[in-house]
Amino acid sequence: MTRIDALLLLSFGGPEGPEQVMPFLQNVTRGRGIPAERLASVAEHYLHFGGVSPINGINRDLIIEIEAELARRGQAVPIYFGNRNWEPYVEETVVHMRDNGIRRAAVFTTSAWGGYSGCAQYQEDIARGRAAAGPEAPELIKLRQYFDHPLLIAMFAEAIGDAAATLPEHLRERARLVFTAHSIPLRAASRCGPDLYQRQVGYTCRLVAAAAGYADYDQVWQSRSGPPQVPWLEPDIGDHLDALAQGGTEAVIVCPVGFVADHIEVVWDLDNELAAQAAGYGIAMARASTPNAQPRFARLVLDLLDEVRLGRPAARIVAQDPVPGFGSSINGTPCTPACSV
Structure with a gap:
């Protein structure tokens, strides 16, 4: 068994008002040389919905479902929420976790995949959050990829x-x-x-x-x-x-x-x-709809958590051998040698 003090839900982030759209898109595309006119075009997609991306609201609803599932199991695990590109930023969240006395937390990311954007970039986010928290930063264990759950x-x-x-x-x-x-x-x-x-x-x-x-x-x-x-x-x-x-x-x-x-x-x-x-x-x-904040998605999150804290076998559907690689990481360290962060 591995002691886990908290769960961090780590996601991409999204604007929650018209005035936030362009700063958010600038965060997402920083260093990529995307022309201003292209950003303005994408901004119209968000403004079509009042400048609000659905993603933050869905993640907050998912956290509520995870908390409800924990309560049904008679368990208590504090849940934190951090983003890469918008508030609440992961750096601020990890500092808050440190100040609350969290020493080790599991990290669930809203991507089921390996690869750079789906996995390695989240490892970078974890490492950046810990750097912001300094020497007393909590240990952060990224839960595995779950494309075959x-x-x-x-x-x-x-x-x-x-x-x-x-x-x-x-x-x-x-x-x-x-x-x-x-x-x-x-x-x-x-x-x-x-x-x-x-x-x-x-x-x-x-x-x-x-x-x-x-x-x-x-x-x-x-x-x-x-x-x-x-x-x-x-x-x-x-x-x-x-x-x-x-x-x-x-x-x-x-x-x-x-x-x-x-x-x-x-x-x-x-x-x-x-x-x-x-x-x-x-x-x-x-x-077809995506999982969003279904109760089953909350159960999936807790399955991944239990693989780490209780040592339970990974819940997977195996339809070929070998299954395309998956793994977890600690403190933003790549989970396989082939993963170049």
Whole structure:
């Protein structure tokens, strides 16, 4: 057993008012040379929703669900909330944890994946938070990647069924299932091991499709940014929808398997832009929900926590050997030698 004093939910962050949108986007893109006009274009996506990203609210609701699940189990673990790009910043949160006497905490991140953006960058956040807290900083143990956790697979599989049920009945059986995840630059694709992110996403798609009863499906990418001359993972979901339309597809079920919450890349890129594109083609589109703050997601978090504090075996669905790598990290140290932070 490992003593754990607290749980830190670590996430990406998002604006919660119109005046916060541009400063937030500047935080996200600092050092990447993104033109101001591109930031202004993305800012309009947030302003469409009053300048409020759904992500912070969803995370606060998830914390409430985790606390409720802990109470049902008769357990008490204080939960803290920190972000990379907006308030509450992880640095401030870790200082607060130190001041509250927390000596060792587990860290749950709102990304199921390996790779730089999904894992290594969160390790950098952890290291930065501890640096801000100084010599008395708590030990921080990042919980493992959970792309193959049975509850994650079940939540997405059920969401696909719920989405299919919203389609016209005569189209449900022939609707095309399309999985989508956030694209990344090709130059970053093997930074933490050969194609680790792509392999994990592909593995999850395979598991979810099987659980939902689909023998055939498509896997695509979305929400690329940056200069057009820089290659990113393809095919893009919009280009793929073009191809489906040309092939006579009448209905699609879109599952944003790469996202654990309905944040801006889901509610704008899919529910607005892609939905409008589908409507223009006369294609019926249904979008599967993400886990958000479901009670099952809270149980998943506590499963990961118990793997560390109680030494319980990892809850996983094993459909191939070897499973694309996963691990935990301590104090922001990479979990595998291949992970270059």
